[in-house]
Amino acid sequence: MDRDILDTNEHIEDEESSLRPASFDEYVGQHDLKENLRVFVGAAKMRDETLDHVLFYGPPGLGKTTMSMIIANEMGTHIKITTGPSIEKTGDLVALLTSLEPGDVLFIDEIHRLSPVVEEYLYSAMEDYRIDIIIDEIHRLNKVVEEILYPAMEDFCVDVMIGKDATTRSVRIDLPPFTLVGATTRAGDISAPLRDRFGIVAKLDYYKDEELRDIISRTSKVYCMTMEEEAKMELARRSRGTPRIANRLFRRVRDFAQFYGDEIITKDRTMQALDRLKVDNLGLDDVDHKYLLGIINRFQGGPVGLEALAASVGEERMTLEDVYEPYLLQKGLIKRTSRGRIATDLAYRHFHITREN
Numbered sequence: 001m002d003r004d005i006l007d008t009n010e011h012i013e014d015e016e017s018s019l020r021p022a023s024f025d026e027y028v029g030q031h032d033l034k035e036n037l038r039v040f041v042g043a044a045k046m047r048d049e050t051l052d053h054v055l056f057y058g059p060p061g062l063g064k065t066t067m068s069m070i071i072a073n074e075m076g077t078h079i080k081i082t083t084g085p086s087i088e089k090t091g092d093l094v095a096l097l098t099s100l101e102p103g104d105v106l107f108i109d110e111i112h113r114l115s116p117v118v119e120e121y122l123y124s125a126m127e128d129y130r131i132d133i134i135i136d137e138i139h140r141l142n143k144v145v146e147e148i149l150y151p152a153m154e155d156f157c158v159d160v161m162i163g164k165d166a167t168t169r170s171v172r173i174d175l176p177p178f179t180l181v182g183a184t185t186r187a188g189d190i191s192a193p194l195r196d197r198f199g200i201v202a203k204l205d206y207y208k209d210e211e212l213r214d215i216i217s218r219t220s221k222v223y224c225m226t227m228e229e230e231a232k233m234e235l236a237r238r239s240r241g242t243p244r245i246a247n248r249l250f251r252r253v254r255d256f257a258q259f260y261g262d263e264i265i266t267k268d269r270t271m272q273a274l275d276r277l278k279v280d281n282l283g284l285d286d287v288d289h290k291y292l293l294g295i296i297n298r299f300q301g302g303p304v305g306l307e308a309l310a311a312s313v314g315e316e317r318m319t320l321e322d323v324y325e326p327y328l329l330q331k332g333l334i335k336r337t338s339r340g341r342i343a344t345d346l347a348y349r350h351f352h353i354t355r356e357n
């Protein structure tokens with residue numbers, strides 16, 4: 001597939017792209033979502049239409065970008081990848097939209113971080129495949145945009161509309177029909193008007209250990225390494241239900257195996273490597289430990305506010321909320337109450353600490 005990767009996105013590394021499944025059949029897990037998308041994509045193709053806009057939400061590393069690439073692949077179109085914060089001006093959005101070909105997928109990661117002005121512009125693009133630009137603004141668009149916008153204005157249908165007071169003239173640009181795929185870790189931060197414009201809204205869940213084992217199997221094949229079945233399962237159990245983490249840990253375990261001259265990756269080597277990386281048997285790392293032990297030791301088990309906790313752990317509040325807490329909640333190690341975070345009995349047991357009451 002001809003992938004036009006515009007961006008900047010740190011997690012789009014070459015190495016990662018070789019691990020990305022390219023079709024629904026290769027994509028492991030997220031069964032219901034995948035089967036529904038298969039129907040929506042198939043039906044859109046039968047009608048010769050573009051797929052409705054899609055919003056994916058869920059913690060990082062669960063396969064939102066990968067699924068978007070698969071959608072483009074299965075639709076037989078191209079994908080352009082960008083992020084909410086990198087679309088700084090309306091002009092950036094215009095440049096992106098006018099560079100699409102009919103049916104293309106525009107993937108916007110972290111779509112909850114779009115600026116309000118850019119978001120407004122997106123509404124009519126999503127609904128009617130057109131955007132209106134106030135003439136005054138055109139002069140403020142940056143140079144790159146000008147280069148892209150003016151030819152686009154010639155190619156596409158462009159109307160000049162005169163507003164009521166004759167000063168608010170705007171041009172209307174018709175866009176090729178496209179599918180917007182938005183991804184976010186924070187569904188709650190998406191405005192209602194934006195969310196309403198997505199025809200398909202889907203949550204990605206943490207993967208089961210067996211699914212992660214299959215992903216690790218595939219990864220070990222890509223890297224031409226043989227790995228014991230038990231080793232795969234051990235790694236899967238400690239990967240926080242997240243394919244990106246499974247792949248990352250696999251690479252480190254492979255380092256240990258190769259460094260010590262192992263022919264195959266054994267369970268013992270895997271456990272040794274993970275212990276050295278300070279990943280415990282639940283997949284919790286240093287930050288999780290600081291977080292949980294912080295609640296237990298410093299705040300007597302909670303409730304404690306996120307701000308105080310973030311200061312004690314030395315991490316951004318947002319990172320704790322988006323990356324760490326969802327897994328701790330899912331594992332039943334913490335609870336979120338209106339008065340703050342609480343460590344559960346399970347958390348105490350995990351650290352062999354007796355709760356004092």
Ligand code: ADP
Pocket residue numbers: 011016017019020021026027028029059060061062063064065066067183215243244247
């Ligand atoms: P997100 O966009 O949700 O942060 P990505 O789509 O970038 O996550 O996925 C992270 C990595 O995990 C990718 O390199 C991809 O290879 C792998 N991955 C994600 N989901 C799957 C899956 N279902 N099957 C196989 N590999 C996956």
